[in-house]
Amino acid sequence: MLSEVFWANWWRYFAGIIGPSIFSTLRMLVATMIIAFICGFLLSIALIMSRHDGLKPNRNVYRVLDFFVNSIRSFPIIILIVAISPITRAVVGTTIGENAAILPLAIAATPFLARILENIFIEVDRQLIEAARSFGASNLQIFFKVIVKESVPSIVSGTTLATITYLSATTLAGAVGAGGLGAVALNYGYQSFNNTILYTAVLIIFLLVILIQGAGDYLYRRL
Amino acid sequence: MGAAVITIKNLRKNFGSLNVLKDISLEIRAGVIYGLVGRSGAGKSTLLRCINGLEGYDEGLLTVDGIEVQSLKQKSAREFKKEIGMIFQQFSLLSRLDVYENIALPMRCWKYRNTEIDKKVKGLVEVVGLQDKLHARPSELSGGQKQRVAIARALSMNPKILLCDEATSALDPKTAASIISLLIEINKRLGITIVVVTHQMSVLKSSCTEISILENGRIAEKGSVEEIFLRQPQALTNLIGEKDHFLPDKGCNIKILLSQELYDRPIIIQMARELEIDFLIVGGELDRFRESTLGSVIINIPENDLSQVGSYLTGRNVSWKQVSSIECRQGSYLQEGE
Numbered sequence: 001m002l003s004e005v006f007w008a009n010w011w012r013y014f015a016g017i018i019g020p021s022i023f024s025t026l027r028m029l030v031a032t033m034i035i036a037f038i039c040g041f042l043l044s045i046a047l048i049m050s051r052h053d054g055l056k057p058n059r060n061v062y063r064v065l066d067f068f069v070n071s072i073r074s075f076p077i078i079i080l081i082v083a084i085s086p087i088t089r090a091v092v093g094t095t096i097g098e099n100a101a102i103l104p105l106a107i108a109a110t111p112f113l114a115r116i117l118e119n120i121f122i123e124v125d126r127q128l129i130e131a132a133r134s135f136g137a138s139n140l141q142i143f144f145k146v147i148v149k150e151s152v153p154s155i156v157s158g159t160t161l162a163t164i165t166y167l168s169a170t171t172l173a174g175a176v177g178a179g180g181l182g183a184v185a186l187n188y189g190y191q192s193f194n195n196t197i198l199y200t201a202v203l204i205i206f207l208l209v210i211l212i213q214g215a216g217d218y219l220y221r222r223l
Numbered sequence: 224m225g226a227a228v229i230t231i232k233n234l235r236k237n238f239g240s241l242n243v244l245k246d247i248s249l250e251i252r253a254g255v256i257y258g259l260v261g262r263s264g265a266g267k268s269t270l271l272r273c274i275n276g277l278e279g280y281d282e283g284l285l286t287v288d289g290i291e292v293q294s295l296k297q298k299s300a301r302e303f304k305k306e307i308g309m310i311f312q313q314f315s316l317l318s319r320l321d322v323y324e325n326i327a328l329p330m331r332c333w334k335y336r337n338t339e340i341d342k343k344v345k346g347l348v349e350v351v352g353l354q355d356k357l358h359a360r361p362s363e364l365s366g367g368q369k370q371r372v373a374i375a376r377a378l379s380m381n382p383k384i385l386l387c388d389e390a391t392s393a394l395d396p397k398t399a400a401s402i403i404s405l406l407i408e409i410n411k412r413l414g415i416t417i418v419v420v421t422h423q424m425s426v427l428k429s430s431c432t433e434i435s436i437l438e439n440g441r442i443a444e445k446g447s448v449e450e451i452f453l454r455q456p457q458a459l460t461n462l463i464g465e466k467d468h469f470l471p472d473k474g475c476n477i478k479i480l481l482s483q484e485l486y487d488r489p490i491i492i493q494m495a496r497e498l499e500i501d502f503l504i505v506g507g508e509l510d511r512f513r514e515s516t517l518g519s520v521i522i523n524i525p526e527n528d529l530s531q532v533g534s535y536l537t538g539r540n541v542s543w544k545q546v547s548s549i550e551c552r553q554g555s556y557l558q559e560g561e
Binding site: 134136137 | 304313317318329332386
């Protein structure tokens with residue numbers, strides 16, 4: 001099986017199809033995670049402030065945010081990609097291609113990350129918050145200098161988890177013609193009865209997961 | 224000892240329908256170490272948190288340095304908290320910051336300049352004796368050392384008042400004693416008024432000059448430590464329980480309270496010699512306070528000597544009371560003589 005002909009073919013596939021799709025996947029993943037982390041972090045500030053046991057409780061604000069987070073999270077990503085296509089067209093200008101996939105992925109990942117961060121932040125010892133209040137720290141100072149500071153390792157591991165979840169989500173981006181490893185595995189591999197391409201793509205996704213998890217674990221230990 | 228720095232008048236607070244503080248009135252003078260004691264749930268920690276505005280109150284007045292705490296809003300409420308340092312039972316240090324940064328945190332929040340922070344932190348670690356631990360993380364420190372860091376942090380804003388919420392309760396007796404002596408030193412050297420919430424009698428006796436005993440959200444007793452421990456009011460007995468002495472059933476058992484003036488007079492021996500009676504010494508204890516020693520001795524005398532002994536003691540201004548073994552255990556008195 002592993003003859004010279006096989007390797008010649010494999011290299012042809014890799015250089016022409018699989019290789020570029022790795023970069024496509026990474027571009028989508030990185031863009032999605034950067035946007036989602038920024039938006040999700042901001043959203044988590046609002047959640048942690050307005051929670052009933054938060055820094056500045058506000059029942060109504062929390063209810064609205066909570067509803068918003070829950071409703072977006074209830075969509076399967078593939079449905080979300082299709083359902084918000086009018087918004088995608090308005091924002092990105094097109095509904096196909098890589099950029100058109102990044103928007104729905106980021107929209108889906110934002111509340112996911114916000115919820116992860118919220119759960120991390122509420123685990124911070126309440127007594128630390130009380131101590132910070134006792135020397136007159138403002139809510140924002142308590143958030144950044146105490147809550148975020150204390151949860152840096154958890155933020156790293158939570159973000160690692162979200163990144164791996166959305167690595168698999170980028171494979172759905174093929175639905176809007178975005179390419180990437182998932183699309184290659186489905187279109188060039190599975191549907192073209194080409195096991196070489198299919199399993200090479202699968203192996204590369206697997207390696208990416210291990211790489212991301214390893215990087216996350218390394219950072220977690222270092223922090 | 225100056226004028227009242229904290230004045231509390233008819234303070235009331237509810238948590239929902241639960242009445243936690245009912246009509247609390249007290250004054251804490253500048254420069255003292257004041258103790259708030261009571262069983263868990265008596266409201267002492269809540270009262271402490273009202274002083275620096277961590278908790279609000281529903282009725283009454285609470286002024287610190289003439290400023291009503293509740294009237295402060297937002298920024299001025301935060302500014303006000305700079306005047307009052309606080310330390311906690313579980314130390315409340317940030318685990319991801321070293322000793323230096325933990326102490327510097329309040330100053331960073333108030334945007335002090337780095338050179339100023341550096342000077343202040345280095346001065347404070349010397350006060351609390353942790354010069355060699357400047358860059359250790361809290362996880363590398365013992366409980367006593369953590370509390371020292373917390374004390375340094377609380378002092379970083381040059382407060383006038385230091386609130387201690389069960390600050391020694393998580394420490395072993397020896398470490399607790401070293402923290403207490405640090406607090407006393409701070410009180411003497413910097414003139415900071417200290418309010419201590421505790422359930423440890425040893426803390427009260429060794430550090431406080433005045434105390435209040437809280438029972439179910441009310442102040443049951445207040446006064447100087449010596450006076451309260453000498454008088455042994457019901458609230459104190461409820462708190463610490465009467466010692467379970469095994470007293471003889473025959474004769475009368477008399478508890479003689481030894482105040483500071485009596486402590487170095489051989490009053491009991493004198494009595495034995497002058498009245499020419501024999502008695503048994505069946506119990507006794509001595510308590511060391513911050514500036515004095517108080518104690519009590521329980522003697523057993525024959526029934527018919529009671530009036531003679533009573534008038535002898537009363538005539539020499541010695542406090543005494545008759546106790547019986549049963550009442551002793553139940554913590555109430557048969558008869559009280561002054």
